[in-house]
Amino acid sequence: MTAPVLQHQPEVDVDGGTPAWLVCDGCRRMIYGRRFARGGHVCPECGWHARLTAAQRVDLLLDEGSAEIVATPVTAADPLDFVDTRPYADRLRAARASTGMPEAVLVARGTIEGCPVVTAVMDFRFLGGSLGAAVGEAITGACEIALRERTPLLLVTASGGARMQEGALSLMQMAKTAQAIGQLDEAGILTVSLITDPTFGGVAASFATLTDVIIAEPGARLGFAGARVIEQTIRETLPPGFQTAEFLLEHGVVDLISPRPALRPTLARLLGVATRRPTSTPAATMPAAAPGRDVVREPGLLVQRHPWEAVRLARRLGRPSALDYIGALVEDWTELHGDRAAADCPAMVAGLGRLDGTPVVVIGTQKGHTAAELSARAYGMPSPGGYRKAARVMRLAAKLGLPVITLIDTAGAHPGIEAEENGQAVAIAQNLRLMAGLPVPVVAVVTGEGGSGGALALAVADRVLMCANAIYSVISPEGCAAILWKDPAAGPDAAAALRVDARALLTAGIVDGVIPEPDGGADVDPLGAADALRAALTSTLAELIPLDPPTLVSGRRARFRRFGTPTTPTPTTPITAPPATAPSVPAARPPMGGHRSTADLDEARRSS
Structure with a gap:
């Protein structure tokens, strides 16, 4: 199952920005470009959510003027000197040139409807949002900022999985980010994931699903293995909607599905409650009603x-x-x-x-x-x-x-x-x-x-x-x-x-x-x-x-x-040793339950 791709028509607005008309690959209808952009890149006809860049996400979620981009480390080295059809170093250079980003994640401080938040936003355009050393370091760094400033953390995920070109070093990022989330748990700091399409592999099996609250966009896919790999492995046809947000909500994996226009108010409610900001007189300071x-x-x-x-x-x-x-x-x-x-x-x-x-x-x-x-x-x-x-x-x-x-x-x-x-x-x-x-x-x-x-x-x-x-x-x-x-x-x-x-x-x-x-x-x-x-x-x-x-x-x-505790101490009978000269005689054992016959015992068992 592949994600739909929005087809851009050649006609462009006079300002040279958003295309005047688009074709949604979800419903195949023509969409007016400016209407599409105003709606957060959501098809107004079928509700299909197009992918956003990390910068677009920050603009969408954070209050205007509140975003402060945090510099993150860039992994320039190629730890394995990896080459497939082209050298890994060349792939990195090409990804940086095409996206304008140093790596596949953007970290920022800001506010959502006035509530402070630290956010780390992944960008699928950069090598499929794959989890490499630099991404793991950026996510961990965002966790450490949230911990140091005692500010809720919002993770926006979009990834195909671990970055194979970095080998086992990429695998270690799963443990590294998971323990960083664990430190926020120990400190009592709220963590929230926003799952966007797609989120798979090492990201899904680490920080994306370890947060306190998991929110998903409609139709977003989340899973450890991709649908194609699963079908090829088990030789079975997967159920409709497999691994989508709607499927995962029914199966208890995500907390809620939020359309893009509702994301900011949803996140603001969570952040406001979790950071215990009172909106009126707290109950603790209110006079108790008359007994x-x-x-x-x-x-x-x-x-x-x-x-x-x-x-x-x-x-x-x-x-x-x-x-x-x-x-x-x-x-x-x-x-x-x-x-x-x-x-x-x-x-x-x-x-x-x-x-x-x-x-x-x-x-x-x-x-x-x-x-x-x-x-x-x-x-x-x-x-x-x-x-x-x-x-x-x-x-x-x-x-x-x-x-x-x-x-x-x-x-x-x-x-x-x-x-x-x-x-x-x-x-x-x-x-x-x-x-x-x-x-x-x-x-x-x-x-x-x-x-x-x-x-x-x-x-x-x-x-x-x-x-x-x-x-x-x-x-x-x-x-x-x-x-x-x-x-x-x-x-x-x-x-x-x-x-x-x-x-x-x-x-x-x-x-x-x-x-x-x-x-x-x-x-x-x-x-x-x-x-x-x-x-x-x-x-x-x-x-x-x-x-x-x-x-x-x-x-x-x-x-x-105290339930069932005796109200007065139960007297105890002192245990005394038998006389030295008395023969040892086994004590007579009373019938079980106080009943005198097997028939009585059987009747008692039937009654109970």
Whole structure:
């Protein structure tokens, strides 16, 4: 699969610049040249994105007048005295003459909508943007500038892979640039890749895909091996759109696809949130709402009703979903996709934004309101990829020092063959461990159903809240009834026995507070429900944000350590040695489980 090439017509504008008319090789239509240039070299008919030079990229992305080009080293030597059909030294001279660039990457400081950034932009015209020693040195140098100045790094990639003419020296640049990105991770500095067409080989397998956020232009191709090589190796026909941005978004590799005109605002939102620039009064400095109004902490203040009624209220399709709450509460929202391994779970949403001016990470399970939405979102039951996506974004929150908010409404983790094959239990377990040690504030809110370990995987938090009509349980009432009552219709009895409602859970200390809902439920007044959630979150974050990481982590671990701990010390029976003259007689072993017969034991096993 080769990239389309824009066909330039001979007729040229009177100013001698942009051709008056072009033919797009994507749709084969005639395009007016000036319209094409004004649109960022994007076909207005089919949306095909033409390749840009490094200088054009800098002009497109950075604020006018802000760009400061950084000198980068030039590799003049030919380390292998390499010759194929022509000497490597001749190829370098020709590339420099035709592009006007010393090498295949341009490094610059600047701003994007006022946000400082260091950027390294690759140019495919220079020997296919291949990764040689000079390119590796320039990318590493850009990382070191970002590290020294504590400024986010933006990498714009365009490459066919490693530069073969430099042999193993080129291969070493992959490790060199990867460790430079790793140093930015350790320092808590945001890194972003913009994938343009094409990005392959050693670049794809190093710095291009190691960043915190991977953005791709529409149709951009990214992969380790090229499609032609893969087809020749495996002797199979590749699926349509293989290795394109759209294919990779579906398979969890890239975070989002951004058309060229939307790139600057998208990058500005990310940079603004990640660098924690407040846009209004931060939540930490806001006065907490009056106790008992934002979060109810006394069970006696809650309405007492049968738990089965709470189950029915929690499951109403009209209740606000995670995306509904995010749309009402979170500004500058940028959703991130994919687990960077194989999948993008639609039942799990995650991203960055601002809550009343405070930068936050929000993660939630997403159901929907219609049959089509429920089906598309897997009924809000995350796959292993969903939990791994959540974990990836939580690690990003820890790196950037951003509070984490989780919104939970799920019957549980997705059951099925594929989920088990992909390690559902492992993904949940790893989230439990990860959340227990996150060095940032974590607030979990059960907004609807909190089902089993699938919900707990997002609820190991400093504060666990739930909405007044939500439920939280080890198993669904129907599932419990089917197992223990042998009758799914006994769900109401199971709900009462499990005590799944907010009042019972607050009494037991499982949740720390309950968020009031509008009369009739959150689905009757979604905006009122969102306002109540906002008040609860801002007041809770105001308590947590001032705490240092060790205090947060120790407090969170202590919270979960106490569950099931005896309230009074358990007396111990001292062990005494038998008399020296007493014969050694084996102690009588009681029947297993206290049952007196094998028949009783078998019946107990069947019952459980």
